[in-house]
Amino acid sequence: MMSNSFDHENRDSWYFGAINRQEATDLLMNEKEGGVFLVRDSASCAGDYVLCVKEDSKVSHYIINKIQNNDGVKYRIGDRTFPDLPKILSFYKLHYLDTTPLIRPASKKVEKVIAKFDFTSKEKDDLCFKKGDILTIVFKDEEQWWTAKTSDGKTGLIPVPYVQKLEDSHSPVDNPRPGSGEPISSLGAQSEPGRRSQIQRKLPAHARVKQVRVPNAYDETALKLEIGDTILVTKTNINGQWEGILNGKTGYFPFTHVEFIEDDT
Known part of the structure; x- marks a missing residue:
């Protein structure tokens, strides 16, 4: 078993955002050793987190409750309370959860999506893109808004309903989606990017x-x-x-x- 010398302060390495229980389980079951983990948002209680850990041949999901009171915010896992998430991870580097301490964060899979529509926005945090663009998912911030990166390195938030997963086995060139490469009557003036802030569609x-x-x-x-x-x-x-x-x-x-x-x- 490898040594548990991961950086518990490096949130980007262990926080996986709004992935669901099944996605976390599948991800961790693909890891070889026990003690590999990730932290995700709780789907059942907004503001809470879940520590997901591969233990033996199963994945355990430990709820982390966010407690807000006059003293500020604290985080509770089981019967222990900590001032922040990194302190929880630091503690369980040295102490067993059920059958293992925390060894290292799970490997983040490179996930690509293809844009189904144009998206233009004047918000500085948003990432504008064109229908057919291939984007790399950086982080799943929320259920409907993810951080993504373009091929030329621009990063920003994208609306999830505007994209679909790009399967590794499918090339968008070899397997064009229905309607791609031809104008769609309900999508309007492609020659004027930014003219409107949402899908170019005639209303109503x-x-x-x-x-x-x-x-x-x-x-x-x-x-x-x-x-x-x-x-x-x-x-x-x-x-x-x-x-x-x-x-x-x-x-x-x-x-x-x-x-x-x-x-x-």
């Missing part, structure tokens, strides 16, 4: 709801969304809150909860 246009949303009861401007609903999108805003009409009511909703109906012209 219909979109299908793919994620349930129950708005705050006191927010009269927000639309309640059910999977399969069809919204008439009337306006796209750079802040990600789009405007539309659903069941006769006009209101706002997050663009990440819908996808345009492709045959809608």
Whole structure:
């Protein structure tokens, strides 16, 4: 077994962001030795984390609760409390969890995606790209926003619904996706990048709801969304809150909860 001399202060090496339990399990099961680990966001409780560790022939998932009180923020794992995440990792370099201490962070897999649409934004943290661009995922910050890098080294946030995974066995040149290489009537003026801040689409246009949303009861401007609903999108805003009409009511909703109906012209 290799020595556990990893840098517990190097967050980029061990924090994997918003990957889910199954992704973490699959990743760690591919590692040869026990004690390989990663830290991910908890899917069930916002603000909490999960320490995932390969132990023998299984992967254990230890919840880390974020506790906020008058003394500031602390982190609890089991019956122990620590001031921050690196201190937890430092402690478990020397102490066993179940069958092993922490040896090293899991290897980060290089993941590439291909853009399904153009994305332009005036936000300085966002990464603009064109349909068909190949991007490398740097970090999965949130469920709907990831940090990515272009082939020329530019880095920024991208909206996940605008891209799809690029399978290693598929070349976008050898296997063009349907519609690639030909103009799509619902995608507009490609010759004017930046002219609009979202997908270049003629509005109004219909979109299908793919994620349930129950708005705050006191927010009269927000639309309640059910999977399969069809919204008439009337306006796209750079802040990600789009405007539309659903069941006769006009209101706002997050663009990440819908996808345009492709045959809608």
